[in-house]
Amino acid sequence: MRELDVVEITKAVKEMCIEANHFLSPDMKTALNKAEEREESPVGRKVLSQLKENLRIAEEEMIPICQDTGMAVVFLSVGQEVHLVGGNLTEAVNEGVRLGYTEGYLRKSVVRDPLIRENTGDNTPAVVHTEIVPGDRVDITLAPKGFGSENMSRVFMLKPAEGIEGVKAAVLTAVKDAGPNACPPMVVGVGIGGTFEKCAILAKKALTRPAGEHSDIPYVKELEEELLERINKTGIGPGGLGGRVTAMAVNILTFPTHIAGLPVAVNICCHVNRHVTRTL
Amino acid sequence: MDKYLKLPLTSEDIASLHAGDSVYLTGVIYTARDAAHKRMSEALSRGEALPMDIKGAAIYYMGPSPARPGRVIGSAGPTTASRMDKYAPALLDLGLQCMIGKGKRSDEVREAIVRNGAVYFAAIGGAGALLSKAIDASEVIAYDDLGTEAIRKLTVKDFPAIVVIDSTGRDLYKESLKEYCVE
Incomplete structure (x- = not known):
């Protein structure tokens, strides 16, 4: 049984929140380049070139790509040979989101109750989907979702x-x-x-x-x-x-x-x- | 056609704007989104004054990310305008001149735009880092407790936008869809 302290999960989630909101993944950059090559409309091409410029500014100046930095959706694949220690897994993920959104100057877009609508102030909770899989690793996929x-x-x-x-x-x-x-x-x-x-x-x-x-x-x-x-x-x-x-x-x-x-x-x-x- | 315009717009400016025109706006705009619109609507129903002079005003449907130290604002792109459709006609009838957002509007909003000689602009959705560069000053003027949804007075310089619904009621989204649809 491999032991893993949930502090490591908090640390990873925090960094991933900041990374995802400032640096778009290479597959998406390639897709945008291809889109610009294919687009025939002059206005469409102009929009695509501004989106690429937006990505450049986001990376260089650490301004989130979009002001809607999303609700944090987290897919966890937890190997059944992993023994998680040091605390509660869900709370560890939420702590990562809390730290990432606060220290990363990301927008807090989550309300505590869907009808009373009071902002939680730290973008928690995340929406967490956990799957138990074979092995002794934990895969974390973070996908901040804009509304x-x-x-x-x-x-x-x-x-x-x-x-x-x-x-x-x-x-x-x-x-x-x-x-x-x-x-x-x-x-x-x-x-x-x-x-x-x-x-x-x-x-x-x-x-x-x-x-x-x-x-x-x-x-x-x-x-x-x-x-x-x-x-x-x-x-x-x-x-x-x-x-x-x-x-x-x-x-x-x-x-x-x-x-x-x-x-x-x-x-x-x-x-x-x-x-x-x-x-x- | 690119047009550089000062806010508030004159009635001549508004008459000269057509769906599809590219504009660069300079002057004061106010941010307000869902929660601020709800509060403004409640204030009006109680007979209270709005936090800003709505006559001739421009409202940007936007809730920014927090500013890093030493900066004016964080990421600052438009949110979906249709969520404000419920509130917009009443504000237009009180003199609201420009709305800046993204996405489709209801027929009621389009009719109120025509009735009052107003205009609906779209800014590029998801380009919040780029758009933040056109904002020179930002100050919360009301509903501070709403955080990102507070009303902010922004001073913008050459803020890029596109006329989507002009004062005659023409709708760029509908027209451009026809032009490029090949189904």
């Missing part, structure tokens, strides 16, 4: 008879409804299968897969490519101001489901698709 795009996300409980065409229609509906609100060019995370909540978690997790990488399942890869092409025919474009690049990637994850159902979740992310992973 301009989160608000445009959807769950569709399709009928099995609606099949793959139903899935395509659901994704396109969500993207078109989102339009300029979700800060395009977007990344579209899709979860297919499982249950009501499982497909939503899959869609969120799909957003953390590097843009440009595809599913290992051949038909899913084809579906990702077809959906990306069709989304880019909608004309929404960068900033929603018209153009050829509405999305930079469509990432799909699937899971077994029930004989009676075909759940589909569409989690839309803006061009600031922040995700960092560390292994402890």
Whole structure:
């Protein structure tokens, strides 16, 4: 049994909050460059070049890429051979978020109660998804999620008879409804299968897969490519101001489901698709 | 077409602005988002004055990240304007001149823009670091307890924005979608 002090998790989460909000991952930078090459609309190209300039300023001057530094979503894969010591795991993650958002000059965007709406003042709590896996390591993926795009996300409980065409229609509906609100060019995370909540978690997790990488399942890869092409025919474009690049990637994850159902979740992310992973 | 404009805009300025125009704004703008709009709406329903002179004012739907020491403001990009649709027509009828945000507006807001000769600008969503460079001064003037959602008086210089809904009611999002849709 390997022992791991949760202080290490706090330290990693703190650093990851600051890193994710100032330095966009290389896959997303590549995706933005490709978008700029492909865009035909003059206004669209101008928006994309300003987004690249924005990334440069964020890194050089340590100003968050976006003022909405998100609600911290944390995926933890905890090896079953790891013995966590030194405190409570969830509290350790939240302490990391608290320190990262306070010391990193990140915006505190979390309210304690969804209806009373009093700001917690330190961006806690995080939304933590924990999975117990084989091995003696802990993988932490942190994905601060902004709500301009989160608000445009959807769950569709399709009928099995609606099949793959139903899935395509659901994704396109969500993207078109989102339009300029979700800060395009977007990344579209899709979860297919499982249950009501499982497909939503899959869609969120799909957003953390590097843009440009595809599913290992051949038909899913084809579906990702077809959906990306069709989304880019909608004309929404960068900033929603018209153009050829509405999305930079469509990432799909699937899971077994029930004989009676075909759940589909569409989690839309803006061009600031922040995700960092560390292994402890 | 790029236009450099001083705030508050004149009625001639507003008449000359068309959906799709690129503008650079210089002058005073006030930040307000969800919670501040709710409070302003409650103040109005109690017959109280608003924290700023709304006549001719520009409101930026924005809640910044905290400023690092020695800096004016943190990241400062627009938030989704449609969440303020419930409150905007009443403010427009009181003289609100410019709204700066991102995303679609309701028909009620568009009608209030036309009725009052106002304008809705979009700033680039997710470009908060870049946009912060156009802000020269920032001061909380009301609702300090709301943190990032407090009302701030900003002094901006050449703040970049695009006319989305002009005073005739033309909507850039709808027009550009038609131009580039190939479905």
